[in-house]
Amino acid sequence: MTLMTFDAALPVIFMALMGLSMLVYVISDGYDLGVGMLMPRATAAEKDVLIASIGPFWDANETWLVLGIGILLIAFPKAHGLVLGELYLPVALMLIGLTLRGVAFDFRVKARDSHKQTWDRLFFAGSTLASVSQGWMLGRYVSGFGTGWNYPVFAAAIALALPMAYVLMGAAWLVMKTEGELQQRAVQWAKIAWLPMVVGLVLISMATPWVSATVRGRWFSLPELIALSAIPLMTGVSLLAARALLNTRAVLGPLAWLPFVLLILVFLLGFLGLAYSIYPYVVIDQLTIWQAASSPAALKVILFGVCISVPAIAGYTVFSYRVFRGKTGELRYA
Amino acid sequence: MDALILARMQFAANITFHILFPTISIGLGWLLLFFRLRWLKAASANGEPLQAQGWLDAYRFWTKVFALSFALGVVSGITMSFQFGTNWPGYMERVGNIAGPLLGYEVLTAFFLEAGFLGIMLFGHGRVSEKVHLLATFFVAFGTTLSAFWILALNSWMQTPAGHEIIDGVYHVKSWVDVIFNPSFPYRFTHMLLASSLTCAFLLIGLSAWQTLRGTAQRSAPRVMRVGLTLAAIAIPLQIFVGDQHGLNTLEHQPAKIAAMEGVWQTERGAPLLLFAIPDERSRENRFELKLPKLASLILTHELDGEIKGLNDFADAHPPALPLFFAFRIMVGMGLLMLATSWLGWWLLRRARWQPERLPKWLLWSFSAMTFSGWVATVAGWYVTEIGRQPFIVYGLIRTADVASKQSSSMIGLTLALYVALYLALIVAYVGVLKYMAEKPEETLHPKPGDQRAVPTGAGGTGANAAGAAA
Numbered sequence: 001m002t003l004m005t006f007d008a009a010l011p012v013i014f015m016a017l018m019g020l021s022m023l024v025y026v027i028s029d030g031y032d033l034g035v036g037m038l039m040p041r042a043t044a045a046e047k048d049v050l051i052a053s054i055g056p057f058w059d060a061n062e063t064w065l066v067l068g069i070g071i072l073l074i075a076f077p078k079a080h081g082l083v084l085g086e087l088y089l090p091v092a093l094m095l096i097g098l099t100l101r102g103v104a105f106d107f108r109v110k111a112r113d114s115h116k117q118t119w120d121r122l123f124f125a126g127s128t129l130a131s132v133s134q135g136w137m138l139g140r141y142v143s144g145f146g147t148g149w150n151y152p153v154f155a156a157a158i159a160l161a162l163p164m165a166y167v168l169m170g171a172a173w174l175v176m177k178t179e180g181e182l183q184q185r186a187v188q189w190a191k192i193a194w195l196p197m198v199v200g201l202v203l204i205s206m207a208t209p210w211v212s213a214t215v216r217g218r219w220f221s222l223p224e225l226i227a228l229s230a231i232p233l234m235t236g237v238s239l240l241a242a243r244a245l246l247n248t249r250a251v252l253g254p255l256a257w258l259p260f261v262l263l264i265l266v267f268l269l270g271f272l273g274l275a276y277s278i279y280p281y282v283v284i285d286q287l288t289i290w291q292a293a294s295s296p297a298a299l300k301v302i303l304f305g306v307c308i309s310v311p312a313i314a315g316y317t318v319f320s321y322r323v324f325r326g327k328t329g330e331l332r333y334a
Numbered sequence: 335m336d337a338l339i340l341a342r343m344q345f346a347a348n349i350t351f352h353i354l355f356p357t358i359s360i361g362l363g364w365l366l367l368f369f370r371l372r373w374l375k376a377a378s379a380n381g382e383p384l385q386a387q388g389w390l391d392a393y394r395f396w397t398k399v400f401a402l403s404f405a406l407g408v409v410s411g412i413t414m415s416f417q418f419g420t421n422w423p424g425y426m427e428r429v430g431n432i433a434g435p436l437l438g439y440e441v442l443t444a445f446f447l448e449a450g451f452l453g454i455m456l457f458g459h460g461r462v463s464e465k466v467h468l469l470a471t472f473f474v475a476f477g478t479t480l481s482a483f484w485i486l487a488l489n490s491w492m493q494t495p496a497g498h499e500i501i502d503g504v505y506h507v508k509s510w511v512d513v514i515f516n517p518s519f520p521y522r523f524t525h526m527l528l529a530s531s532l533t534c535a536f537l538l539i540g541l542s543a544w545q546t547l548r549g550t551a552q553r554s555a556p557r558v559m560r561v562g563l564t565l566a567a568i569a570i571p572l573q574i575f576v577g578d579q580h581g582l583n584t585l586e587h588q589p590a591k592i593a594a595m596e597g598v599w600q601t602e603r604g605a606p607l608l609l610f611a612i613p614d615e616r617s618r619e620n621r622f623e624l625k626l627p628k629l630a631s632l633i634l635t636h637e638l639d640g641e642i643k644g645l646n647d648f649a650d651a652h653p654p655a656l657p658l659f660f661a662f663r664i665m666v667g668m669g670l671l672m673l674a675t676s677w678l679g680w681w682l683l684r685r686a687r688w689q690p691e692r693l694p695k696w697l698l699w700s701f702s703a704m705t706f707s708g709w710v711a712t713v714a715g716w717y718v719t720e721i722g723r724q725p726f727i728v729y730g731l732i733r734t735a736d737v738a739s740k741q742s743s744s745m746i747g748l749t750l751a752l753y754v755a756l757y758l759a760l761i762v763a764y765v766g767v768l769k770y771m772a773e774k775p776e777e778t779l780h781p782k783p784g785d786q787r788a789v790p791t792g793a794g795g796t797g798a799n800a801a802g803a804a805a
Contacts, residue, residue: 080423089749
């Protein structure tokens with residue numbers, strides 16, 4: 001690639017920022033959605049711990065989605081209309097799911113005891129609805145909203161695989177944040193979720209080049225293939241390492257954090273692979289980031305704010321995780 | 335039904351539901367900071383443990399109300415960031431260069447500021463130092479207000495656009511200062527902040543009155559009611575003054591909106607103030623008028639014979655008269671009721687030596703009945719300003735119909751039905767939970783036996799005590 005001017009580089013910067021927000025969203029809300037989907041498997045007392053483990057974080061986690069969609073809206077307005085128009089119904093369902101779980105989270109502790117169970121069910125239902133919708137949307141988006149029998153099948157496969165990935169993240173989060181019996185059960189949950197997630201990931205990796213000629217061209221040509229093989233290889237190693245770790249005693253003790261970190265690595269690699277498949281399109285085969293971008297003048301104004309606030313956001317996110325580090329105790333308003 | 339109307343109804347349903355909660359959290363954030371500071375002051379002074387405990391109870395109880403309101407605000411706010419694209423794709427294509435940065439700054443500086451510090455404010459007391467916790471409380475309040483600043487700048491720009499130029503149909507910024515501080519912004523921003531203060535004030539008054547009636551009033555209820563009444567009594571005359579100024583500003587920049595609010599069809603001098611009427615769009619006249627001569631001209635132009643332009647002068651570029659006419663009267667009526675209630679209530683509570691249980695029953699019932707009066711006034715006011723902008727999305731420049739999405743009306747209708755059902759259920763749940771919390775404050779506060787009194791770190795007591803209460 002030749003060196004581009006700053007104006008031409010602006011959409012690339014914003015695409016990177018949007019990708020980063022979406023990645024942080026998928027990882028951070030991924031584990032708390034996963035914890036939500038694990039709710040029915042927990043006992044009444046464990047449910048409180050599950051909720052407490054994500055309590056201080058979920059609000060901030062979901063704002064990454066707002067930032068990601070916000071960047072799509074403000075930096076790539078044409079793509080925002082196109083993408084969200086195509087995904088009209090799943091977007092509405094996802095929003096209803098996120099709304100249900102968000103409010104159920106807060107209502108369950110404040111409502112009378114007889115209603116708590118209902119809110120817990122809604123928390124589970126909302127988490128599942130949001131995750132499945134996101135999977136469907138991801139599938140439709142990656143395949144460029146294609147029409148034909150294979151596209152909906154592909155989207156449906158991702159709609160099932162993504163929640164499994166979230167459940168695995170959620171279980172790994174609980175392994176890290178809890179102790180005793182619950183921690184051992186979380187290890188079991190992680191083991192159960194591992195296989196469907198891996199199968200889903202393999203299927204998706206094979207199906208993406210199949211449904212999209214652009215993606216096929218990107219990956220299956222030499223010498224790119226050799227350099228790129230690092231991505232699937234490292235993903236495989238991380239997944240296998242995480243699975244092996246779940247069988248050891250150490251995962252209940254000093255290495256409790258490692259499965260979660262390995263899974264973050266898997267998400268990161270998957271994200272890199274996806275970014276490589278799509279760039280420089282914002283809607284694959286239809287709209288490049290330069291075609292969709294706002295004027296350079298507007299982007300510069302936004303960039304100014306981004307440069308000030310994103311480091312601040314990163315800073316206090318780290319601070320917040322530090323404050324609530326360690327095993328989850330009883331969560332109380334104070 | 336027509337897809338445009340359905341899309342507008344869907345957006346209206348969402349934005350109506352959304353505004354209920356920021357209206358509470360903007361004001362309540364600052365009130366929490368106030369309770370928090372009063373507690374620190376009382377606890378540091380030593381010797382008045384009961385008084386200190388009252389402020390701490392107030393802080394803890396209202397923190398929960400804040401958390402609940404904030405959560406509902408977040409989830410409905412997420413919905414809005416999507417609906418810009420799903421319902422009005424043409425909007426961002428045309429004015430993205432202006433709306434984008436303003437929305438961006440709202441998300442970046444405010445949303446994150448709130449959500450990031452909220453976890454520490456809600457659950458972090460005792461885990462961080464007293465100073466850091468106080469700072470987190472401040473940032474949450476500051477964040478909500480800053481959020482309102484950006485979003486109202488954008489909304490006001492859509493009402494009274496300024497500081498832009500149009501090149502090939504796309505809007506570009508000429509001056510950010512003119513865009514942000516457009517002609518109606520200072521009025522709308524102040525009006526909204528005061529609306530939030532009043533909504534919170536009546537929420538405080540109403541819930542404490544309900545607790546007094548139910549015999550569940552705790553140490554905190556008398557203090558909370560006093561704070562609420564004082565705030566309301568100060569804010570309401572300010573609000574009436576600001577509202578009047580806002581009206582004059584609207585008359586200058588959006589005369590069609592004023593004509594619809596006042597039910598004026600033909601341009602006239604010495605227009606009467608209509609107390610009641612049913613504006614009829616078809617015959618373009620009012621039925622069942624009940625009027626006070628010349629008063630509308632006096633209020634709006636400050637002259638008895640001032641001219642008010644009628645709707646007929648704006649042909650097909652004016653908003654529907656019926657909803658504006660009534661929404662405006664509901665807002666003003668609610669404001670006058672707030673004035674009477676807060677001034678009378680403050681005076682009577684003072685005579686009762688600030689003890690709510692000594693107040694007459696009817697007054698406590700009236701307070702309770704007005705718990706959510708702020709919501710009614712705020713929503714009515716927003717209907718006036720937003721429906722009053724129609725048929726434009728950017729006043730005088732871009733028509734709403736031109737930027738609407740091409741979704742089928744059945745798809746919009748289906749999702750609209752889903753959203754409305756969800757929102758109605760959630761409002762019922764929200765009010766129900768607030769009522770439950772007010773009636774069972776002990777369960778809400780979870781006091782631990784033997785640890786009734788928390789002491790701020792470094793303020794006489796031991797730090798471990800405060801940490802123990804919060805852990």
